[in-house]
Amino acid sequence: MSRRRASSRSLFGAAVAAAVLVAACSSGPRPTPNPQRQAADSLTQGAARALARKDYAAALRQYEGALAAAESIEDFERAGSALLNLALVHSRMGQLSAAHARVDRILAVPARYGATLHAQAAARKALLEVDAPDLDAALRWTDVAQSVCAEPCVVGATLADIRAHVALERSDPAAAAGHAARAVALATGGGLEAERGNALRLLGRAQTRLGQTTEAAQSLASALDIDRTLGLPERVALDLVYAAENEERRSQAALAREYYERAIAVYVAAGNAKAADLVRARLGRTAAAAAAMQ
């Protein structure tokens, strides 16, 4: 009896061992890597690093390589990404027509690239029009982006910020404040901190123009806090410049001066001498105006 039990126990053990062995050997073969896709990804990563160190020529070269690799296997997702990234690089280099040409390739056949890339391309087109500057066209492309962007829209906060900027340029601070407040809410919901900083900066500027200087100071302080946390010197300086403008508006000349000086220090530290000079000139004019008042 006990011998039979021992025998069945060893049989059970052998069966378990065999099952484990079969399971271990039954894993499928590793998928064959796609060399073109790997090349596209590798080049894209290199390009992103080059862009971060402002080596635009290298970024352009590598994104073009990534685009070629993606197009050689008709990988439209990667190709679309490369085209959008190339548009940004061209725009940073001041080559607006080249940037438009890249984006237009997506906008010409949007079905090929999908709704998300279509919306992103339209949003990029709107930003290029802001740079032109052609505000009517910017609004048209913002509408296109909005109409094709599925909820939750990945560029919703950006589009609201573009509308706020256009409203500010058209001297409609009330509308600008409305769009910017919406952008703040969308960016907060989407966890887009940099865009939230942009929205708060626009909101602050609109509030300054509306005479709501206390609220403007709060909005700009929040934007400053975000940009300092994210480590974006260019935006920190802008926040300080607009905070100075707000203080000027409420006749706080000493505070305005302090903000301008801080902005200059940030620009100098970041190596942007041209912007530092612009702010210095503005500070000079403010000081002269204050002296004339006395």
Added chain:
Amino acid sequence: MAVESDKAASMRRQNLIVIVLAVLLAATLAGSIAYQHGAFSPLAQVYFIADDAAALTPGTTVRISGFRVGKISSMELQPDLKVKVTLTIDAEQFPRLRADARADLVREQLKPPMIDLRAGQASGPLSSADPRIGYRRRGTLTEIAEDLRARLAPILDDVNQVSTSIRTRKGDLEAVLANANTITTELAGTAKEMRAMATDMRTRLAAIGGQSQATLAEVNKSVVRIGGLVGEAQKGLDQVTTALPALLQKTGDTLDHVNAIARDARTVSAAAAATVPEALRGVPPLVDDTREIVAGARQAWPLRDFVALPPPATLPIDSLDPAVLREPTPGK
């Protein structure tokens, strides 16, 4: 009778003296306690606005550089549902506060929350008319540890991926090199045979004529050139084969380094909640270093071609991308 009356009077006097002394002692004690708590020193008030009153209570200690300088004296709910928190601090500390002074709420395990007052670095002093300071709630150590774990997870995945790639691809690489060696050796042999054949043909066809002789000489030269190229290739391959073990060893060392750092970071992350808060706060740079090392290892030969990279992301569409918006044009 008179003697008893004198004794009673003396005892009453003694009792009175004891009571007076006790009262004086109690008053001195109360006075010194009040003095210790700053009851007789001049005080100043600063305030900050918090989103909510979580972990804040009146009486919470306020410190500067670890020294107690005051406490939360009041908290008021504002119309916008934020909370105005007023700190009462020693007046002598007030001039040290700059315009960007900030209060950090510090919460650590097993300790009551406290406010760490940061003096700031702005050129201007804190306004005495509106002494508002900034406010930040520092995460608890558990929260920081969780954050670190979240940041470390992708790095550990990367390390794992790199390790797996090296393990699985090292064998393939050796096989490729062995094949290449064989092929080059065979090619070298073929070139030698072709050269011999050409020499033989030249000898046998010497009588055909000058033109054929010249053509043959050209063919022979080409064969010699091919032989030379094969020899070069062989030499290059030999160099690679010699260098490969060292390179693989170097890669292995880098990987060990990566593993060690990741392990350290993980250990610190797990242990810090209880023991080393400052070390824990210093870990983010270590995490960044680890990420850089992993990125470097990815770029290094021979990993570069074998490690799968994450899919590319489209750069964010940021509303501040236009150059006109990045120019400082106040008043526009």
